[in-house]
Amino acid sequence: MxxxxxxxxxxxxxxxxxxxxxxxxxxxxxxxxxxxxxxxxxxxxxxxxxxxxxxxxxxxCPPCRTALSLLEDRARSACHLPTRLRGLDDALCGGIPFGALTELVGPSGIGKTQFCLKLALLAAMPTCYGGLNGRIIYMDTESKFNSSRLIEIGKSSFPHIFQSEGMAQEMAGRIVVLRPSSLSEFTESLQQIKLMILRHDVKLLIVDSMAAILLGDNERSTTVQKQHSWRWPLSFLKSLAEFSQIPIVVTNQVRSQNNDEVFHYSFQAQKNDTSKTSERLESHLTAALGIQWAHAVTIRLIFEAHSGQRFIKVSKSPTSPAVAFPFVVESSGISLLSHDGLEVTGAEICTIHCQDQDTTFLTRGPSHTLIFDASLQQFSWLGNIANRDVDQASRIETSPSSIFLDLLLTYHSCFKCEIDQTICIWLHKFLLLLQLLIEVGQT
Amino acid sequence: MSETSRFRSTEGSHGALKGAQTAWDMLSEEQMQKHITTGCEELDAILGGGIHCKEVTEVGGVPGIGKTQLGIQLTVNVQIPVECGGLGGKAVYIDTEGSFMVERAHQIAEGCISDLLDNTAHRLKDFPACPERLQPNSFLSNIFYFRICSYTEQIATINYLEKFLEEQKDVKIIVVDSITFHFRQDFDDLALRTRVLSGMSLKLMSFAKKYSLAVVLLNQVTTKFVEGSFHLTLALGDTWSHACTNRIILQSV
Structure with missing residues (x-):
């Protein structure tokens, strides 16, 4: 206007x-x-x-509406994309809202992409099964999108749909994946997406991850310039969500906070509060995109791991109290261990933990994450073979990674009694090399 | 109430000076004035009874701290009927960020009503008409909502409010959530931005005085480099910080 x-x-x-x-x-x-x-x-x-x-x-001036007429509008048409995680849906009043920006923040390998894949599937499903029956645009800036994992999630969460002939193809055919490699490419494709949304039945836009594209390009420029170049995609995405009334989901990475920024989240009056300082030093992870970005998103979900468990925290939402849900990643995607959120008090809701000392992420591929769990003395494999320990996984002959796992098992038995940090690092390097070899071999 | 006292003051010895008031008149007017409760007794006490009418209050805080919640809550609380000790007014909500969730407003209205029924049941007996008005939907129908998508629209809406308030005399609160967003995103000329913003705040202040209503502006925070370290401060700069009568900063401890 x-x-x-x-x-x-x-x-x-x-x-x-x-x-x-x-x-x-x-x-x-x-x-x-x-x-x-x-x-x-x-x-x-x-x-x-x-x-x-x-x-x-x-x-x-835009038209004036009463809140009552908004409520009536909402009642008439669907306005949330349910995540099918009951506790989370309840907290968010029905799911990911239309017309707003929802952000997922968390350390790598925690399950953000798994969440996105599941959402894409849910939006692609026919309306009779509770989906949105629409197209999905998936902006994959980190090359993490994996279609076989997508089908696996589909097969294990909705076996009745995916077993019927041609359905898997139809579902996957609705998900359009874009892989922009630079900020300029990204902005260009955003423009095209706007047209596409106007013409087609696009029901969901996912950007995984926003941080990779915004931070990757401007490594050498100053903070001020950075903020300037972020503004456009930010306000564009917001207005896109508003005018097309579709949910937009973006993911954000984490970075470690350096000491200068310990006061980052405190007002001037608190400068000498030393007890806070030490507390802040402990939780040294922060979202990669700064405070201006955080203001602009409507919902922020933090994915984190601590005390041996992973949690989804509703860190910012106009509808939800501050709650956290423990979750695991299964073959069917993310599932909540409890649907009653744990209440989180004070500043805790904004912190991001990844202090799961028991668990060491050994390697990460686009579709799988190998985890070493020291407390259980076992490796576990997330992704194509989700959440099973190595002994079970190795029995699956058809898995493309079985050679990989065999090798791994050998090393596991070698170091069973005395696995320490150096060996983990050494193993990690070795595995990365191995993975590279396997990828070369596959192509 | 305020109308009569203003009327009296213009009749007085200083009547020749248009709009002038003695400090005594202002005091008695202030004592007569009702405030909008924030729903939190401690905060009300700090603010001297709640959010004041005829004043501009700015609320700031980090993302997710509850600025929007406070905004929605105020639009509901302003409607508490006069019989229950409220203002019985209507509310204007200017949403620049798209974070107004009508489901949440409904929940807050329900909560507010059940609180009222618990606390003031004895008083309500004398006013049989009340229960019909005490429905969440009737609360929602008194919230006028503008969804702003650019700073031009924001300026336009605030200009248009002049006419709108003339028609809707019952409006007792204007909430702008947030004053910052579009100006921070799209406005490149910072000097011009400051002038446009101060024009806007003058206008809001004049509405507050003229229609005896409260203006609540939600503001974002930004980082500022002072004496070698980063601090948080409210956005829009130092000139803007003079624009408001009260400033509340929400923070978690």
């Missing part, structure tokens, strides 16, 4: 002509100047300018 032409607003002809002559053409031009600047620029009386501005404002 900000681009409405002043000439079409029914102002008196003499005044409209003056606006046109001074190149004040749209509502945006006129309203972004203070009244006195307009008086000076147009050479009109203050009263004339005021009445003209009042008229322009009235037309450029």
């Amino acid at each position: 900000s681009n409405k032409l002043i000439s079409e607003m029914g102002l008196p002809a003499s005044i409209a002509n003056v606006f046109a002559a001074r190149n004040v053409l749209t509502a945006k031009d006129a309203l972004s100047l203070p009244e006195f600047d307009l008086v000076a620029l147009l050479g009109l009386d203050l009263d004339q300018v005021r009445s003209a501005v009042a008229r322009i404002s009235e037309i450029a």
Whole structure:
């Protein structure tokens, strides 16, 4: 509405002509100047300018609605994409809301991509099974999208649908994956997506991850420049969500907070509060995109791991209290261990833990994560073969990674009694090399 | 109430000076004035009874701290009927971020009503008309909602409110959630931004005075580099910090 032409607003002809002559053409031009600047620029009386501005404002102003009519609108059509995680859906009043930006933050390998894949499937499902029956655009900036994992999630969560002929193809056929490699490519594809959303039945947009694309490009530029180049995608995504009324889900990485930034989340008055400082030093992870970004998202879910368990925390939401849900990643995607959220108090809701000392992430591939769990003295394999320990997994002959696992088992038995940090690191390097070899071999 | 006292003051000895008031008149007016409760007794006490009408209050805090919650709560609390000790007014909610969730407003209205029924049941007996009004939906129908998608629309809406308030005299609170967002995203000329913003805040202040209503502006936080370390501070700069009468910063401990 900000681009409405002043000439079409029914102002008196003499005044409209003056606006046109001074190149004040749209509502945006006129309203972004203070009244006195307009008086000076147009050479009109203050009263004339005021009445003209009042008229322009009235037309450029969005319509007024009562909250009751909004509620009635909501009741008429679906306005949430259910995540099928009951506790989380309850907390979010039904799921991921339409027309808003939802952000997933967490350390790598925690399950953000798994969550996104599941959401994509849910949105692709036919309406009779509770889906949105629409297309999905999946912006995969980290090359983590894995279609076989997608089908696996589908097969184990909705066996009745995916076993019927052709359904898997139909579902997967609705998910359009884009892999932009730079910020300029990303912005370009956003423009195209806007058109696509207008033309097709796009029901969900996922950007996994936003941080990779925004941070990756500007490594050498200053913070100010960075913030500047972020602004556009940020406000574009927000307005896209608003005008198309689809849910937009973005993921964000974490980075470690350096010591300078210990005060990052405190106001000036708290400068000398040392007890807080030590507390903050412990939880040294923070979302990779800063505070301005955090203000702009409507819902922020934090994925984290501590005390031997993984949690989804509802860190920012206009509808939910501060709660955390323990979860595990299974072959059917993420599932909650309990549907009653644990209440989280104080600043705890904003912190991101990844201090699961028992668990060491050994290697990460696009579809699988290998985890060493020291407390259980076992390796576990997340992804294609989800959450089973190595002994079980190795029995699956058909798995492409079985050679890999065999090797691993040998090493497991070698170091069974005395596995320490150095060996883990050494193993990690070895495994990365192995993985590389396997990938080369496959292609 | 405030109308009569203003009327009296213009009749007085200083009547020649248009709009002038003695400090004594202002005091008695202030004592007569009802405040909008925030729903939290401690906060009300700090603010001197709640959010004041005729004043601009700014609320800031880190993302997810509860600024929007407070905003929605105020739009509900302003509607507490006069018989129950409230203002019985209506509310304007200007949403620039899309975070107003009507389901949540419904929940808050329900909570507010059940609180009222518990606490003031004895008083309500004398007002049989009340229970019909005490429905969540009637609360929601008194919240006027504007969804803003650019700073032009934000300026336009605030200009348009002048006309809107003329028609809707019962509006007792204007909540802007948040004042910052679009100005922070799209406005490049910072000097011009400051002037446009101060024009906007003057306008809001004049509404507050003219219609005896409360203006609540929600603001985002930003980082500021002071004396070698980063601090949090409210966005929009130092000039803006003069625009508001009260400033509340929400923080978790």
